Amino acid sequence: MTQTVHPPVLSVEGVSRHYGARAAVSEASLTLEAGRITCLLGPSGSGKSTLLRLIAGLEPVDAGTIRSGETLLSEPGRTTPPEQRGTGLVFQDYALFPHLTTLENVRFGLSDRPRREGKARSLEALERVGLGDRGNAWPHALSGGEQQRVALARSLVREPAAILLDEPFSGLDAHLKAGVREELTAALRAAGAAVLIVTHDAGEALMMADTLVLMDDGRVIQSGPPADCHDRPASVAAARLLGEVNVAPVVVRQGMASTPWGTTPAPGVADGPASLLLRPHHLTPGGDGPGAEVIARRYGGAWSEADLRLDGQVWRVRMTGEPPAVGAIVPLGADLSKATVVAG
Numbered sequence: 001m002t003q004t005v006h007p008p009v010l011s012v013e014g015v016s017r018h019y020g021a022r023a024a025v026s027e028a029s030l031t032l033e034a035g036r037i038t039c040l041l042g043p044s045g046s047g048k049s050t051l052l053r054l055i056a057g058l059e060p061v062d063a064g065t066i067r068s069g070e071t072l073l074s075e076p077g078r079t080t081p082p083e084q085r086g087t088g089l090v091f092q093d094y095a096l097f098p099h100l101t102t103l104e105n106v107r108f109g110l111s112d113r114p115r116r117e118g119k120a121r122s123l124e125a126l127e128r129v130g131l132g133d134r135g136n137a138w139p140h141a142l143s144g145g146e147q148q149r150v151a152l153a154r155s156l157v158r159e160p161a162a163i164l165l166d167e168p169f170s171g172l173d174a175h176l177k178a179g180v181r182e183e184l185t186a187a188l189r190a191a192g193a194a195v196l197i198v199t200h201d202a203g204e205a206l207m208m209a210d211t212l213v214l215m216d217d218g219r220v221i222q223s224g225p226p227a228d229c230h231d232r233p234a235s236v237a238a239a240r241l242l243g244e245v246n247v248a249p250v251v252v253r254q255g256m257a258s259t260p261w262g263t264t265p266a267p268g269v270a271d272g273p274a275s276l277l278l279r280p281h282h283l284t285p286g287g288d289g290p291g292a293e294v295i296a297r298r299y300g301g302a303w304s305e306a307d308l309r310l311d312g313q314v315w316r317v318r319m320t321g322e323p324p325a326v327g328a329i330v331p332l333g334a335d336l337s338k339a340t341v342v343a344g
């Protein structure tokens with residue numbers, strides 16, 4: 001079997017950035033690989049944009065290093081300027097020049113090259129994002145998604161080894177987002193560059209990323225494939241970043257945690273109080289689980305929700321079909337193979 005190789009393009013190791021006494025980014029590490037999309041996800045103020053600016057070379061690091069292969073790009077006291085880093089940046093608002101055509105906007109990225117070469121390469125970049133026939137269009141005549149692809153083409157035309165995008169879908173209407181996301185993902189994958197996308201939308205990150213990097217309070221709290229981060233969260237904060245989760249206190253003894261459904265492994269968690277994490281769709285009313293009281297129900301069409309109380313703990317359950325009536329006592333089952341036990 002052949003294995004796809006994704007060479008590291010950018011290595012960020014232990015970088016920090018302070019504003020006054022406050023650390024916006026603390027000892028963050030990540031690796032961007034060729035042909036792979038990494039999504040940086042975190043709540044507002046967690047340091048995502050600051051980390052992106054450090055990687056782009058728009059700000060100096062206070063600690064740590066950023067390297068491209070063997071080349072050192074950032075260390076305390078030394079920052080290679082953005083235009084010399086081989087990194088393309090796509091801003092939130094696309095920042096197209098309204099008085100330049102689509103082709104001229106893209107060619108602007110190559111204004112240091114001979115005119116003929118610049119034009120040929122710009123056309124090629126527009127073709128790569130599916131806009132080869134829109135070179136003469138003015139930005140205002142393009143949809144939001146098309147403008148975004150022009151911004152991407154302007155970045156791609158310089159053939160960057162890495163492309164950084166800050167909240168690329170935030171300016172788009174909800175009904176456009178899914179389509180634009182697919183188009184942009186396809187164009188980015190076709191380009192073969194290492195891609196970093198900053199977002200605060202968990203659904204978006206889960207769908208787009210090959211690798212997720214979760215940030216909270218300036219720190220990287222978990223990174224890995226989306227399904228691993230979702231199903232095996234490293235902490236309560238990491239679990240909450242990727243969607244709703246039940247958090248229940250449990251006690252760990254000799255590597256096993258006791259739950260209302262029996263014991264479950266708690267690898268690496270010290271004996272004593274800990275937290276059991278279970279997503280609402282891994283709980284089901286019915287079967288032969290212990291009896292729980294329905295205290296709330298929300299019918300939602302394809303998916304419905306109910307809150308069930310069991311031994312003083314309220315569990316959020318997500319199910320297909322109608323939820324049971326409020327006040328009913330129903331058996332509550334859990335898929336313990338999907339449970340995670342974390343410290344704290």
Ligand SMILES: Nc1ncnc2c1ncn2[C@@H]1O[C@H](COP(=O)(O)OP(=O)(O)OP(=O)(O)O)[C@@H](O)[C@H]1O
Pocket residue numbers: 019023024042043044045046047048049050051200
């Ligand atoms: N230039 C600056 N001067 C002072 N503080 C800053 C500056 N830039 C960012 N901060 C602070 O650093 C922290 C991280 O900000 P950052 O913009 O990186 O977060 P974020 O995760 O991108 O947030 P959002 O999703 O809201 O854009 C915040 O507390 C912010 O107020």
